[in-house]
Amino acid sequence: MDFTLPEEHRMMRESVRDFCEAEIAPIAQDIEDDHRFPAEVFDALADLDVMGVPIAEEWGGLGGDQLLYALVTEELGRVSGSIGLSYAAHVSLASKPIELFGTDEQRERWLRPLAEGEYLGAWALTEPGSGSDASDMDTTAERDGDEWVLNGTKQFITNANVAGSVLVKAVTDPGAGYDGISTFIVDPEADDGMTVTNVWDKMGLNASPTCELQFDDCRLPADRLLGEEGDGWEQTKKTLDGGRISIAALSVGLAQGAFEAAREYATEREQFGQPIGKFDAVRDMVVGMDRKIERARLLTHKAATMYDDGEDVRRLSSLAKLDASEIAREVAEDAVQVLGGYGYTTDFAPQRFYRDAKLMEIGEGTSEIQRLVLGRELGL
Structure with a gap:
C-alpha cells in the first residue's frame, strides 16, 4: 500500500531500510548465535532519531505518528526479530506510558532520555504465576512515609538487564481488584532492591534479553508513582x-x-x-x-x-x-x-x-x- 503513505513516511522507511541492510543484516545471525544484545545498533538508531518516533518533540522524540512507528518497527523486524522486539518494547511499553500518563517533571526526567536513545526502557507486568491473567499479580507496593516499598517477582521482562528505567506494575490496594494496581518508575542503577535474577535462553530472539526481576524492599520516592494510585x-x-x-x-x-x-x-x-x-x-x-x-x-x-x-x-x-x-x-x-x-x-x-x-x-x-x-x- 505504498501509494497511500505520505512522502515523509516513505522517506523514513527507506532510510531505516538502508540502515538495516548495511548495519543489522550482516550481524543478525551472529548476535543470535552469541546471545548478544547489540548495544551499538541502538546507539546508531538513536543517531537516526528513531528511538522516540511517536513521542512528542517537546520530550525529545521525533513527533511522528503510530503509522510511522509501525513502519520503522516492520523494517527492523525484516532483518532482526530481536532488535525489533527490544525496540518495540522500549517505545510502546517503556516510553509511551510516561508520555500518556506522567507529569511534566516525570516526562523531562524519565521520558526524554528514552526518546533521545540515551538508554533503553523496560516494562514489567508479567509474573511467574500470572500470564494471561496479568491482573492476578503478587507484586506489592506499600506506602511508607514519603516512599513506596516494592516487593515481588516479575517474569519475561524484555530489556530489563540493559534498561535505564523500568515501569513496574504493583498492587497498592489488595482489596480493590483491578482498581488496586498502580505503576511505578524504577531506576535500576539508583534504586536498591531490584535484582535481575535470570536472563532466559529462548527458542529464538536471543539477542533481545528476557529477564526475571526480583524486588526486595525496593524503596522509591513518592514521585515515582505514574499517574494516580489505582490507575495501573x-x-x-x-x-x-x-x-x-x-x-x-x-x-x-x-x-x-x-x-x-x-x-x-x-x-x-x-x-x-x-x-x-x-x-x-x-x-x-x-x-x-x-x-x-x-x-x-x-x-x-x-x-x-x-x-x-x-x-x-x-x-x-x-x-x-x-x-x-x-x-x-x-x-x-x-x-x-x-x-x-x-x-x-x-x-x-x-x-x-x-x-x-x-x-x-x-x-x-x-x-x-x-x-x-x-x-x-x-x-x-
Missing part, C-alpha cells in the same frame, strides 16, 4: 492498544524477511533444469506468502491510522496482532519448506524468522486472549 490497570489496557499494533508491525516485518529469502531462493535454485519457483507447488506457496503479508500489513496500517485519529482501536489492534502474528509463523514455516534442507540450517535466515515468529503469538496477549478480547468487542 487502565494504563495497561491503553498501553497494549498501541503495543499490539507494534507487535503486528514486527510480525509483518518477520514475515516479509522470510518471504524475501524464499522468493530469492525460488528464483535461483534449479532442479530438473529450471528454477524451483517455476513449479506449481513452490510458486503457489510463495504467492500465498505474499498474499498473507499484504493482508496483515493493510490491517496493521489501518489500526495504526485509527490510533492516530484518536479512535478506539481495541478491536483493530487485537485483530491486527492476531492476524499478523499467525501469518508471521505460517510464512516463516513455508519459507523453511521452500529452502528444503538449507532452510533448516543457520546459514539461511528462514529458520531464524520461524523461531522468532512464534513469540509473536504469545507476547502482549496470546492468540487465545486476542480472540477473547475480540469476542467481547463483538458483544459475545
